[in-house]
Amino acid sequence: MNNTRFATALHILTLLADSNEEWISSEWIASSINVNPVVVRRELSVLNEAGLVLSRKGKAGGSALAKNSSDITLDSIYRAVKNSEVLGKRNEKTNPQCPIGKEINAKLDGLFSSIDDSVIRELQGRTLESFVAEFH
Amino acid sequence: MNNTRFATALHILTLLADSNEEWISSEWIASSINVNPVVVRRELSVLNEAGLVLSRKGKAGGSALAKNSSDITLDSIYRAVKNSEVLGKRNEKTNPQCPIGKEINAKLDGLFSSIDDSVIRELQGRTLESFVAEFH
DNA sequence: TTAAATGTAACAAAAAATATTACATTTAAT
DNA sequence: ATTAAATGTAATATTTTTTGTTACATTTAA
Numbered sequence: 001m002n003n004t005r006f007a008t009a010l011h012i013l014t015l016l017a018d019s020n021e022e023w024i025s026s027e028w029i030a031s032s033i034n035v036n037p038v039v040v041r042r043e044l045s046v047l048n049e050a051g052l053v054l055s056r057k058g059k060a061g062g063s064a065l066a067k068n069s070s071d072i073t074l075d076s077i078y079r080a081v082k083n084s085e086v087l088g089k090r091n092e093k094t095n096p097q098c099p100i101g102k103e104i105n106a107k108l109d110g111l112f113s114s115i116d117d118s119v120i121r122e123l124q125g126r127t128l129e130s131f132v133a134e135f136h
Numbered sequence: 137m138n139n140t141r142f143a144t145a146l147h148i149l150t151l152l153a154d155s156n157e158e159w160i161s162s163e164w165i166a167s168s169i170n171v172n173p174v175v176v177r178r179e180l181s182v183l184n185e186a187g188l189v190l191s192r193k194g195k196a197g198g199s200a201l202a203k204n205s206s207d208i209t210l211d212s213i214y215r216a217v218k219n220s221e222v223l224g225k226r227n228e229k230t231n232p233q234c235p236i237g238k239e240i241n242a243k244l245d246g247l248f249s250s251i252d253d254s255v256i257r258e259l260q261g262r263t264l265e266s267f268v269a270e271f272h
Numbered sequence: 273t274t275a276a277a278t279g280t281a282a283c284a285a286a287a288a289a290t291a292t293t294a295c296a297t298t299t300a301a302t
Numbered sequence: 303a304t305t306a307a308a309t310g311t312a313a314t315a316t317t318t319t320t321t322g323t324t325a326c327a328t329t330t331a332a
Contacts, residue, residue: 001224002138002288003320007244008227014236025277032234033227036322041278058330061277074247078223083319086222086255087214088137091144091169098168100150100271107270108143111210111262118258119222122251134243135236138319139289161308172291177309194299197308219288278329288319298309 005081008033008043010131013077016053017069017132023062043081050080069132075123085112086119141217144169144179146267149213152189153205153268159198179217186216205268211259221248222255 011033015024026044030037044063047053052072055063065072090108095101147169151160162180166173180199183189188208191199201208226244231237 001222002220004225004227005320006223007225007240010244011227011230011236011240014240018236027277032231032237034229034231034237035227038280038323039321041280045279055278056330057278057328059274059276060331061329063278084138086137087142089140089143091140091147091171093170094147095168095170100147100154101168101170103271104143104147104150107267108146111267115255115258118254119251122254126247131243131247135239141289163308174292174311175290177311181310191309192299193297193309195305195307196300197298199309273332275332276330279327281325281327283322283324285322286320289317291314291316293314294312296310296312298307300305300307302303302305 001082001084001086003083004035005043005083006078008035008039009047009077009081010074010128012040012043012047012063013052013065013069013072013128014132014135016063016065017128018135019064021064023056023060023064025062029063046080047077050076052076052080069129070127072128073124074126074128074131075120077128078120078123086115087112137218137220137222139219140171141179141219142214144171144175145183145213145217146210146264148176148179148183148199149188149201149205149208149264150268150271152199152201153264154271155200157200159192159196159200161198165199182216183213186212188212188216205265206263208264209260210262210264210267211256213264214256214259222251223248 012029015029026037026040030040052066053063054066090105148165151165162173162176166176188202189199190202226241
């Protein structure tokens, strides 16, 4: 994760959680994050697929949380936006002639996914509600 | 971490651990990983700074582990190569007019570093020796 | 019918990661 | 001493990833 997707997604959800059931526009969200509205809509679309937000089109459209912020744990956000593993990428063309090169990616698979799992577990213990509660 | 640096570093160290005290060349390491030797030398230099490997120049030069593989925990490798946080980057230009935009990066700091810490702890429990032992 | 919103494709630009070239320096061995 | 083989590293190029932008079809409330 060398990108801003998690920060963007959590920012979006924090605004929605803080908006008293109002449907807020991507334009408005974008101005808080200070990124292009299209970037926000793209992320909203991902969060929608993950079942975290609802959106509606048309005049008076916008987005809102799909469930209570106490029922949204941070791991679901992470999972929705994650596009790489914690320990990064493997070298894909390791030498099959070399005993180490031949096997290392299989070994890395186990390590990489167990580290990823530990992050997921850590995030499962935190809710959007408690994150939002940190703001006053 | 959306790069191959951890995989590359661990590959290098695995080869060194497996090499019976021989000093092996970056050329040889590169052919196992299948990357450019300069990439290997750059990473060796980082691992050297971290106190994990020794290198010597000249004919019959090469690299070797600086300490026993049982004394190398994976977190030291991770720390040496890590150049981004687990949850990625923050949006750097959030809106100071917005109550959320104004504070979110401070809140993310706490979250991001506690997740990073949990990864470090997880990696501390694993040694290079036991990783290498998985190969036969 | 119009205004204001989403949804998304297509493309552009910027940033990050990786590869390559070149060469100075070091050191062992002949 | 000279040579061969290695590291160290700067400079640059290329590729991949990330982010931004433009454009426009579609939806919906007023």
